[in-house]
Amino acid sequence: MSGEGAAITADTNQHYDLDPDIFGQFLDPLRKYSSALYESDSDTLESAQRNKLRFVARRLGLGGGEQLLDIGCGWGSLILFMAQEYGCHTLGVSPAPRQHEYIAEQATVRGVAQLVHTRVGHFEELDLPTGSVDAVTMLGSIVHMPDLDEVFRRARAVLRRGGRLYVSESCFRNAAARKAFDERAGTEFVRSDIFGWGELRPLSELVTAAEDAGFSIVAVDDLTDQYRRTIEDWIANVDAATDRIDAHQPGLAAKLQHYLEVANAGWGYTTKHYALTCRKAR
Known part of the structure; x- marks a missing residue:
């Protein structure tokens, strides 16, 4: 990995390596x-997040x-849900070690430890068998991946023929909006802080x-x-939950609220x- 890539790896972990209890204060019980x-x-x-996971399925x-x-598996909501509800054999990838500890605990509690596995690292760097999975998901993770062509190429390679890729992401409305707002203060705050x-x-x-x-586009949902x-x-x-969040780090609740309001x-x-839903048609 280049020096720039190494910096990206370190910087991207800063938010997701916060204490899991912080996320439990404002996310749903699945921590999606x-x-x-x-x-x-x-x-x-909570019910809306379960609706969303069934929609992905x-x-x-x-x-x-x-x-x-699941690439960028977060706190494991998707892989735990798909294992419990659909009996799927799941593998989650994330560079944040704290997330893996939490997922392993939850998989045991929910009785799906044999179906849920994770690997620490970045998808672009992992050696995964070609044609080994039926489905690939990336919910809000592709924004942290600098090389789109490589990500989609590797996702297609790991899929079996007929397999599907689901990507959900926040996007600039068009190229002009990207040019106008990419370097604005709000955008920089989200990146740096x-x-x-x-x-x-x-x-x-x-x-x-x-x-x-080489993917075929199956669906685009707004x-x-x-x-x-x-x-x-x-x-x-x-x-x-301001008091409970600030007990972990003074001022953190205000920072989180500002980020969410900017978003x-x-x-x-x-x-x-x-x-965006894609299919490996051939």
Whole structure:
């Protein structure tokens, strides 16, 4: 890895290596850290996150027992859910060691330790068998990957013929919005104070990289309004748990709230949130 790549690896870990209890204060009980899917006005954050995971399963065409790879697995919500609900054999990849410890504990508690495995590292650097999985997921992780062509190429290589890739990501609304807002203060705050390195792209760049890698595009879903409501729920939870969050690190609740408010401010105007489903047709 180059010096720049090594810096990206270190910087991107800073947010996800916070104490797991912090995330438990404002996320749903599964600790899913990406957009939910609200099917009614009465849906809670927890029920909406379960709706979203079932939506992902439908997009992937899961019937039960498949081999699934989750890139950027976070706190394990997807791999734990797919193991419990669909009997999938799952592998999660993340560079944050604390997430792996938490996932292993949860897999044991939920009785799916034999179905849930993880590896510490970056997908681009791992040696994974060709044609070994039925489905690949990337929920909010591709923003941290500098080489789109390599990511899509490797995702296609690890899939069996007919396998599907699900990518959901926040994107600049178009190339002009990217040029205008990429270096604004809010964008830089998220990069430097929250996640480290990250790059939002227009949806067109994701589609081009997927097609150039040999994927067929199955579906594109606009989840922008869903993510807006998700973040509103997270903000409310941060506000309610300010004292408990600040007990870990003084001022952290205000930093989290500012980040979430910055993320919510641009929906529709500068940014969108899309789900892209691709198939390895041949």
